[in-house]
Amino acid sequence: MLLVLSDEHKEHLGFLPEVDSAVVGEFGRIAVEFLRKGTNPKIYEGAARKLSVDAETVQHGVEGLMYLLTESSKLMISEVDFQDSVLVLGFTEELNHLLQQLYLENRKEIRHILGELTPSLPHYHNLEWRLDVQLASRALRQQVKPTVTMKLHLEESGGDKSAKVLQTDPATLMHLIQELEKALAELKTTHCRRILRNIK
């Protein structure tokens, strides 16, 4: 699958051949850093002064690289398709190779960052448990009532963590375990294996 680059995108990336490969490498490093932690406009001004160009030109170049990387990572395009996609830009072979290396080295991390943007439910993080035997309460003395107290740690997509304290009895716990074992067994059925194997 090839990337289709818009004219505006090509124009923004058109700045890259005008600087040497070390500067492009540095722009690539800045683009990945911005994807990780957010943009910092001061970087554009510093680079623009050193290169004697407008800050806006530098910004467009870096943002163009960021968009090239995110779109390629999102679609998980192959090396060959990436090479063919950037051919339309008319860059030198050295620059194409540099861009390809930048993509291949960072695509896994970029896909992980993009994955955090997807709407999702709270995600399992950890489970702590405690087994108690209730001996008495205000309403009834002399009891023998085993209870299982669990602390379920969940994590939201934004990184927020929460912990829910829950309780159950051994009979319900057995039911929970049996149901979860059925859930795990389902993934090993022929039907699920066929789907996992064929949809890639």
Added chain:
Amino acid sequence: MELSESVQKGLQSLADATFFDMKTFSVFIEVAFRSLLSAHADRSVLDQPEFKRLDQKLLKHCHTAATTCILEGVKQNADKSTISACLEDVGFDAERTEVFYTTYQKCRSDLETLLSSLGRCPPHINDVSWRLEYCIKNGHVHKVNEPSYLISLNVENANNGGSSEDLHFSCTMEQLQVANVLLQPIWNVGRSISWIRSFHRKAVIVFDIQF
């Protein structure tokens, strides 16, 4: 068993044959126990034909006294000698004591279950549902191609009028396997807790922990 003055007075009236003959007394005791075990408060619980000739205020006082005595007995796990001593103190003859104790024994187990369910506790897990899905793509990432589980725990909040809610979360296969491995030993220990009731109905707990 320590009972308040008001409860003792109510029981003394119940022991008095001028108010409650044996037949009325037996029906009354049955009604008192039944009213504690019924799921909904029934305003007409004392509308029995046998109670028509009785003063309503006296009837309600005796009902409150009887139910308080019953609950206190179950709460303290009172045996026959304790119950008999308490009832004799308020004027019950042997026959009335026997009627009371026989019904007490019959309903004791259900009343214990009822009382043990009272009290504050963390939300209680009643059930679990699960869904296995295979994510193909989303708006930000294509070719995800990963299976994941959506687990829903049905949780009852005993402190909030018994309202139930579902707690949803997702997890990978590996995380579900880890969670299942964590839960297994708890169940093995819980299953191994056994107890023996002695002659005096005192629980002796024998733990047999296996890992």
